[in-house]
Amino acid sequence: MKLYEYVAKGVLAKHGIPVPEGFVVTSADQIRRITGPVMIKAQVLIGGRGKAGGIKPAENVVDAKKVAAGILGMNIRGYVTKEVLIERRLEVAKELYLGVTIDRSHRSLLFMASPDGGMDIESVPEDRILMLPIDPLIGFQPYHSRKVVGFMGVPKEQAAQLAHICERLVDVMLKEDAELAEINPLVITKDGRVIAGDAKVTIDSDALFRHPEYEKFEEDLTPLEAKAKQEDIAFVQLDGNIGVIANGAGLTMATLDSINMYGGKAGVFLDLGGTDDPEKVKKAMQLMLEANPKVVLINIFGGITKCDTVAKGVLEAMEGQSVKVPIVARIKGVNEELGRELLGNAGMIPASGLSEAAEKASQESLR
Amino acid sequence: MAVMVDDKTKLIVQGITGYQGRYHSQAMREFGTKVVAGTSPGKGGESVNDIPVFNSVAEAVESTGANTSCVFVPAPFCKDAALEAIDAGIKTVVIVTEHLPVMDAIHVVAVANARGISVIGPNCPGIASPGKAKVGILPNKIFKEGNIGVVSKSGTLTYEIVNAITEHGLGQSTCVGIGGDRVSGTSFIDILERFQKDKQTKKIVLVGEIGGTAEEEAAEFISKHIQKPVVAYIAGRTAPPGKRMGHAGAIIARGRGTAESKIKALEAAGVKVAKFPTDVPELLG
Numbered sequence: 001m002k003l004y005e006y007v008a009k010g011v012l013a014k015h016g017i018p019v020p021e022g023f024v025v026t027s028a029d030q031i032r033r034i035t036g037p038v039m040i041k042a043q044v045l046i047g048g049r050g051k052a053g054g055i056k057p058a059e060n061v062v063d064a065k066k067v068a069a070g071i072l073g074m075n076i077r078g079y080v081t082k083e084v085l086i087e088r089r090l091e092v093a094k095e096l097y098l099g100v101t102i103d104r105s106h107r108s109l110l111f112m113a114s115p116d117g118g119m120d121i122e123s124v125p126e127d128r129i130l131m132l133p134i135d136p137l138i139g140f141q142p143y144h145s146r147k148v149v150g151f152m153g154v155p156k157e158q159a160a161q162l163a164h165i166c167e168r169l170v171d172v173m174l175k176e177d178a179e180l181a182e183i184n185p186l187v188i189t190k191d192g193r194v195i196a197g198d199a200k201v202t203i204d205s206d207a208l209f210r211h212p213e214y215e216k217f218e219e220d221l222t223p224l225e226a227k228a229k230q231e232d233i234a235f236v237q238l239d240g241n242i243g244v245i246a247n248g249a250g251l252t253m254a255t256l257d258s259i260n261m262y263g264g265k266a267g268v269f270l271d272l273g274g275t276d277d278p279e280k281v282k283k284a285m286q287l288m289l290e291a292n293p294k295v296v297l298i299n300i301f302g303g304i305t306k307c308d309t310v311a312k313g314v315l316e317a318m319e320g321q322s323v324k325v326p327i328v329a330r331i332k333g334v335n336e337e338l339g340r341e342l343l344g345n346a347g348m349i350p351a352s353g354l355s356e357a358a359e360k361a362s363q364e365s366l367r
Numbered sequence: 368m369a370v371m372v373d374d375k376t377k378l379i380v381q382g383i384t385g386y387q388g389r390y391h392s393q394a395m396r397e398f399g400t401k402v403v404a405g406t407s408p409g410k411g412g413e414s415v416n417d418i419p420v421f422n423s424v425a426e427a428v429e430s431t432g433a434n435t436s437c438v439f440v441p442a443p444f445c446k447d448a449a450l451e452a453i454d455a456g457i458k459t460v461v462i463v464t465e466h467l468p469v470m471d472a473i474h475v476v477a478v479a480n481a482r483g484i485s486v487i488g489p490n491c492p493g494i495a496s497p498g499k500a501k502v503g504i505l506p507n508k509i510f511k512e513g514n515i516g517v518v519s520k521s522g523t524l525t526y527e528i529v530n531a532i533t534e535h536g537l538g539q540s541t542c543v544g545i546g547g548d549r550v551s552g553t554s555f556i557d558i559l560e561r562f563q564k565d566k567q568t569k570k571i572v573l574v575g576e577i578g579g580t581a582e583e584e585a586a587e588f589i590s591k592h593i594q595k596p597v598v599a600y601i602a603g604r605t606a607p608p609g610k611r612m613g614h615a616g617a618i619i620a621r622g623r624g625t626a627e628s629k630i631k632a633l634e635a636a637g638v639k640v641a642k643f644p645t646d647v648p649e650l651l652g
Contacts, residue, residue: 102469104579104616107476107550136477177470207468209443234613249547249613250521250576253602254644257626260605261642271613274465274522301523301530303506304387333506333526354527355643 001203001214004043006085008199011176012183015168018161018195022087028069033061037089040067044079047120052076057089090197095185096152097121097129098166100173102180106133109173111140111166113148117185118197140170154188161194162186177207224291231283234273240265242365243293245284247272247305255299258354264362267293274304281313289317295326297361298343299354302333309335311342318346326364330357369496369541370516370561370568371459371485372400372435376500379427379457380405381448382439383415387463391439391504392416398501403431424448424455435459437493437502445489446471453484461502462488462552472550479552486552490614492522492544505529505542513538515651516562518555519574520547520581520614524602528574528644535648540567547576547614555585563593570596570651573638577603578616578624586632597638598650601626 003011009019024043025031042054049055054076058064064086074081095118103110111132116124130151134140145163154162165186172181180202187197203214221229228235234249242259244266246252256266268291270284288296300310310331330351331339344350349364351357378395382388383405393416396402402418404427411422421427424436436457440448445464452460453475460479467489479486487494493503498512504522509530515537519525525544532539543558545551555573562568571593575582582601589597604626606612608619619625630640639650 102473102549104549104581105584107473107480109473136473137481174470177468179469204469206442206466207470210468236610236612238607238610246523248521248523249617250519250524250574250602251527253576253606253612253617254524254527254600256606257602257604258643266605269612273613301526303523303526304504332530334508354645 001205002045003201003203003217004045005041005199006043007217008201009196011172011201012196012199015171017165017168018193020087020090020195022085024083024085025068026083027072028065031061031064031068031086034064034086038064039087039089040064040071041085041087042071042074042076042081043083043085044076044081046077046079049076054081090187090195091190092187093190094188097184098169098186099182100169103133108136109134111144113151115152121184140167157192158188158194165194172201177204177210178202179204224287228287231280233284234271235287236269238266238269240267241294242266242361243268243288243291243296245270245272245288246299247301251301255354255358258358259362262359262362264365272305276305276309278309278313278316281310282317285314285317289323293325295328295361295364297357298327298329299357300331302336306334307331307336307339308342311339315342315346328357328361328364330354368565368567369499370565371494371541371543372496372502373499376435376502377401377403377431377433378502379403379424379433379436380439381436381452383407383418383420384410385439388439389415392418394507395501398507400500400502403433424451424457428455428457435502438462438464440464442466446475449475450478453479453482459485461493462486463491463493463504465490469550472548476550476552488546488552490548491546492525494541494543496541497539509533511538514540514567514569515572516540516565516568517542517572518558519544520576521574521602524644525574528572528600528647531645532648537648537651540565547616549616555581556588559585559588559593563595572647573597573599575599575601575629576617577606577626578618582629583632586636589638590636598641598647599633599638600641600644600647601629
């Protein structure tokens with residue numbers, strides 16, 4: 001779960017990392033007074049805000065109101081700006097980069113640092129980025145900080161501040177169950193302070209049971225995706241016109257790929273996971289119909305999820321409405337005969353294998 | 368032979384009194400697994416499907432000599448359960464539980480590695496060695512004893528492929544589902560190494576998916592250390608960047624982890640990569 005910049009900065013501050021003074025408003029009228037020059041920053045969960053005109057300076061209150069009014073409501077790459085952060089402007093001497101993420105290969109945290117802050121870290125040459133996997137049984141130690149400080153080449157006056165921020169950023173990861181904590185840029189000001197100019201924090205959504213305080217923040221989801229999430233169904237909207245219901249992430253992806261091989265394109269990805277509850281299947285099917293695909297493809301390999309459970313749920317969802325969309329059903333595994341019989345009677349297009357199902361669904365979608 | 372689990376496996380089911388634990392302890396026994404005990408704090412002395420239930424893993428190990436555990440405990444309590452098993456002397460811990468926080472996975476895996484314990488998962492379907500034993504939730508009916516070793520990040524997609532292999536008239540030595548989370552206890556490489564050493568295994572099937580670089584690392588390992596033929600399937604060729612495709616680990620982030628890069632690496636290592644999952648048996652020849 002991605003956090004807005006101002007929420008992320010609140011998290012950094014809570015763990016002792018300096019951030020600029022600031023406040024958030026939802027309308028320009030809420031800006032009463034500012035003390036000195038500020039930056040006004042759109043709060044949206046997407047990168048490239050600056051280039052899109054979502055980050056602008058202001059010198060006084062009148063100016064700030066005008067700028068904020070211009071940014072509020074702005075559509076930045078599909079995200080509407082509902083809030084702006086008004087922040088004291090920093091006098092920048094140098095910009096650095098710090099980030100901590102998950103290192104899948106080392107099965108640990110990965111600490112990243114670069115003296116070339118302020119730009120997309122992807123465009124920084126590799127030899128200008130320090131990558132330190134942190135052994136979980138060793139933890140982040142002062143020798144790690146010393147290595148970062150040395151690599152950054154910061155003056156003595158800032159070395160202690162930087163080391164402190166490094167330690168604190170690892171704390172943010174561990175204590176908040178974050179999967180990403182990034183400060184870019186980490187600013188060294190003209191008066192010698194080290195302070196977080198921007199902040200990106202992503203919380204592991206599997207760990208929300210330990211952090212109920214984050215549950216109130218909205219996620220980067222379409223309305224249907226949000227609805228699916230409430231029902232605990234994995235639902236992803238794509239840009240084709242075939243709706244795919246399958247069980248298990250791998251099988252669902254393989255189904256999408258197979259459709260593609262026959263020239264079709266999936267518009268919705270819906271993974272039932274390991275449910276055996278007809279009510280959940282029913283809700284999934286209703287969501288699918290709401291997404292309005294041209295064809296629905298059901299591909300189930302039943303194990304925990306039994307085939308007749310799927311059939312029952314699908315039929316219940318369609319009860320009482322005239323569903324015109326063609327449905328291709330391929331059902332295999334536990335209780336497959338029962339499931340097939342139920343669906344066959346309802347006029348669905350049967351398919352025996354994954355490839356055949358993908359081919360039939362693609363043909364229907366191109367009609 | 369076979370790898371990871373066999374007729375010497377003596378299994379504890381952690382969380383045996385829940386719906387999943389109850390159902391799968393029975394299914395594992397029907398597969399031939401020696402399920403010697405279950406655990407459920409506060410329910411010691413009870414029994415499930417005639418399997419004795421203990422309050423702790425240590426008690427269960429002491430009474431039964433168990434060496435393997437299968438964890439069905441819900442995510443908030445799963446780290447505790449896995450560490451308890453490791454501390455009680457269990458040698459192979461299979462974590463079926465999904466949605467384990469990644470920090471918990473990192474902790475459990477680090478401890479297991481330090482102690483020389485194998486952790487499979489989290490979020491995995493488990494391991495099946497047909498004719499010998501199964502630990503996990505893979506469906507019993509699809510397997511047949513044979514000489515194909517299967518290692519996969521997926522659950523149901525593995526069933527699809529195993530089923531196709533069986534219908535083709537071939538069988539499996541062992542099938543290992545390593546799980547689709549970002550941090551897993553066991554990697555492709557760990558299992559490939561075991562398959563290379565295993566006498567029963569003649570050919571290997573690797574089922575990967577988008578996200579991370581485990582498939583690329585496996586490809587490099589295959590080109591250097593694996594002499595047995597390998598066939599692969601990679602799911603997610605058509606997945607758009609930045610969307611998490613069901614598994615926590617299945618995401619193309621910052622241009623890395625694409626199916627294209629994985630397929631290219633595997634093919635360069637001499638691996639035949641199937642276009643459709645059901646093409647795998649034919650490529651096995």
